[in-house]
Amino acid sequence: MATICMVTPGKNKDTRVTESRKLLWELGKVIDIKSISPKVKLFTIETKKPHRIEPGQHFDIKLTSDSGYVAQRSYSVISDSNYTNQFEFGISKITDGEVSKYLHEKLSISQNLLIRGPIGKYFNLNKTTESVILIAGGIGITPFIFYLRQKNYKNKISLIYSAKNQEEFLFKKELENKNKLYKNFSLIVTLTKENKETWKGLDSRINSKILKKTIKNHLGIKTTYFVCGGSNFVENISSKLIRVGIEYQDIKIERFGP
Amino acid sequence: MINEGFGQNKSKNEKIPPGQYLEKSFPILSAGPTVHINKESWDFTIHENDTIISKISWEDLNNFPKKEINTDIHCVTKWSKLETNWEGVSFKDIFETVPIKKKYRYIMAYSEGGYTTNVPLIDILDDKGFLAYKYDKKDITPEHGGPVRLFIPHLYFWKSAKWIRGIKLLENDQPGFWEKYGYHMYGDPWKEQRYQGD
Numbered sequence: 001m002a003t004i005c006m007v008t009p010g011k012n013k014d015t016r017v018t019e020s021r022k023l024l025w026e027l028g029k030v031i032d033i034k035s036i037s038p039k040v041k042l043f044t045i046e047t048k049k050p051h052r053i054e055p056g057q058h059f060d061i062k063l064t065s066d067s068g069y070v071a072q073r074s075y076s077v078i079s080d081s082n083y084t085n086q087f088e089f090g091i092s093k094i095t096d097g098e099v100s101k102y103l104h105e106k107l108s109i110s111q112n113l114l115i116r117g118p119i120g121k122y123f124n125l126n127k128t129t130e131s132v133i134l135i136a137g138g139i140g141i142t143p144f145i146f147y148l149r150q151k152n153y154k155n156k157i158s159l160i161y162s163a164k165n166q167e168e169f170l171f172k173k174e175l176e177n178k179n180k181l182y183k184n185f186s187l188i189v190t191l192t193k194e195n196k197e198t199w200k201g202l203d204s205r206i207n208s209k210i211l212k213k214t215i216k217n218h219l220g221i222k223t224t225y226f227v228c229g230g231s232n233f234v235e236n237i238s239s240k241l242i243r244v245g246i247e248y249q250d251i252k253i254e255r256f257g258p
Numbered sequence: 259m260i261n262e263g264f265g266q267n268k269s270k271n272e273k274i275p276p277g278q279y280l281e282k283s284f285p286i287l288s289a290g291p292t293v294h295i296n297k298e299s300w301d302f303t304i305h306e307n308d309t310i311i312s313k314i315s316w317e318d319l320n321n322f323p324k325k326e327i328n329t330d331i332h333c334v335t336k337w338s339k340l341e342t343n344w345e346g347v348s349f350k351d352i353f354e355t356v357p358i359k360k361k362y363r364y365i366m367a368y369s370e371g372g373y374t375t376n377v378p379l380i381d382i383l384d385d386k387g388f389l390a391y392k393y394d395k396k397d398i399t400p401e402h403g404g405p406v407r408l409f410i411p412h413l414y415f416w417k418s419a420k421w422i423r424g425i426k427l428l429e430n431d432q433p434g435f436w437e438k439y440g441y442h443m444y445g446d447p448w449k450e451q452r453y454q455g456d
């Protein structure tokens with residue numbers, strides 16, 4: 001997604017030259033699997049050849065059963081580098097999910113699978129050199145983690161992150177460290193299903209009040225908005241942004257699922 | 259290559275193209291926020307180079323024959339939805355009132371908000387392409403591209419541009435919005451034409 005069926009890019013000046021590289025399926029070898037929350041595992045997959053990748057891009061994974069049935073799904077790429085042959089994917093396990101459940105339960109280190117990418121040049125966070133407000137719901141944090149890892153934090157970056165609870169507050173340490181380290185980075189977290197006794201931070205779903213407060217901190221700074229998460233989340237947040245007065249063409253979205 | 263232990267957990271269905279899965283809900287997809295347009299101010303323009311050769315208002319649209327379309331739809335993000343019900347106007351009927359010169363073989367559809375997508379002209383003729391305004395007997399909601407969206411169900415759904423406002427007639431094929439980002443120029447789901455080179 002870029003996320004990707006129907007679109008409205010906004011008055012689009014960034015016309016690009018058509019790229020005619022054929023996307024080929026490659027063998028990817030699983031070199032690491034880590035649980036990072038009860039629902040999410042981080043898979044590291046290695047290809048023979050390195051690729052140039054940008055935050056916001058994804059790879060497609062293709063699985064084939066012994067009866068010849070094929071399934072494909074997209075996963076946003078995470079990495080420490082923009083040119084690498086090792087790609088991390090933070091994948092959330094969906095009950096009854098055909099692909100995510102297989103990846104979580106059956107896939108093991110040193111197995112191979114077919115992948116192709118990188119795909120998606122629209123929801124590419126590096127296309128803007130300006131300030132950004134990133135808004136993530138749940139697993140929708142993955143493209144932003146990659147973005148935040150490669151930044152020098154010269155521009156103002158705010159991340160509004162809605163997660164269920166402490167356990168599903170993904171990449172917590174990494175984000176909190178960055179928040180301490182860089183004065184240009186603000187982390188705003190809301191945990192919507194956490195115990196109110198132990199969590200004293202924000203606990204409502206992302207609302208206009210939270211958005212407005214962050215927008216105010218970017219007052220006078222040219223800012224692009226990136227929204228990523230499930231379809232309902234993205235729909236909800238992007239309409240709220242429009243309602244509080246953000247221009248259509250300054251909002252870019254990626255929907256992860258129905 | 260076979261992925262050991264991977265099995266299909268969806269019921270098999272001949273109507274689902276390769277690499278797709280059956281979706282019961284109707285996911286919303288677009289690269290930007292939903293566009294809101296009211297019917298009264300909506301119109302549809304056909305351009306030949308820099309000349310406007312036809313403008314169809316909401317009222318005009320309703321004077322064309324109504325077509326009910328029952329069909330499957332396939333999104334490049336991997337979901338397919340079966341037996342969906344739509345109502346709209348066929349380009350076949352529109353082009354009877356606006357004759358198109360033989361030299362034009364492609365269209366560039368454009369939407370409110372700046373989205374574009376390219377389609378061969380022949381793919382919207384013969385009741386294959388529509389301007390749809392009803393989904394499941396109800397007005398198409400803004401989220402799904404209402405008041406009027408392009409509807410070309412035999413191609414991946416990114417070709418069925420939401421919030422359609424017009425088409426430009428072209429002699430040669432040119433890439434639209436997603437096509438410039440590497441998506442396939444044609445987009446046949448049965449041939450899995452997702453990206454360029456597929």
Ligand SMILES: Cc1cc2nc3c(=O)[nH]c(=O)nc-3n(C[C@H](O)[C@H](O)[C@H](O)COP(=O)(O)OP(=O)(O)OC[C@H]3O[C@@H](n4cnc5c(N)ncnc54)[C@H](O)[C@@H]3O)c2cc1C
Binds near residue numbers: 004075076092098281
């Ligand atoms: C561009 C792009 C990037 C993506 N990046 C990531 C990523 O980084 N990490 C990640 O985990 N996923 C990501 N996804 C989602 C991913 O592609 C799959 O859709 C997801 O893993 C579910 O696949 P599945 O086969 O397990 O479930 P399916 O078998 O496809 O679905 C099973 C059921 O779960 C529902 N469902 C499907 N997806 C979701 C969802 N996200 N939330 C709730 N219910 C759902 C379906 O409606 C269905 O009823 C991305 C999607 C896109 C389009």
